[in-house]
Amino acid sequence: MNHNLKNGTTLTxxxxxxxxxxxxxxxxxxxxxxxxxxxxxxxxxxxxxxxTDIELAGLLADGAELTE
Numbered sequence: 001m002n003h004n005l006k007n008g009t010t011l012t013x014x015x016x017x018x019x020x021x022x023x024x025x026x027x028x029x030x031x032x033x034x035x036x037x038x039x040x041x042x043x044x045x046x047x048x049x050x051x052t053d054i055e056l057a058g059l060l061a062d063g064a065e066l067t068e
Contacts, residue, residue, distance in 0.1 A: 005039070005066070006068055007021060007022065009066055010067045011056075012067065013065050014063060014064045017043070018041035018043060018049055019042045020039060021041065023037055024038045024040065035053075038052055
């Protein structure tokens with residue numbers, strides 16, 4: 001999973017048409033765990049849709065597509 005997605009990246013498919021507004025690192029500094037990300041997407045009607053990196057990976061596995 002590429003966690004370096006750029007703002008403006010689109011996520012489409014599975015009934016979704018979202019535009020990435022921000023990606024937020026959730027893992028605390030000094031943590032020994034794997035980095036966790038929260039993605040802030042904007043819908044076509046200007047509402048936010050949030051996904052974690054794990055949820056995003058699931059959407060991509062189910063056939064959604066990312067376009068930069």
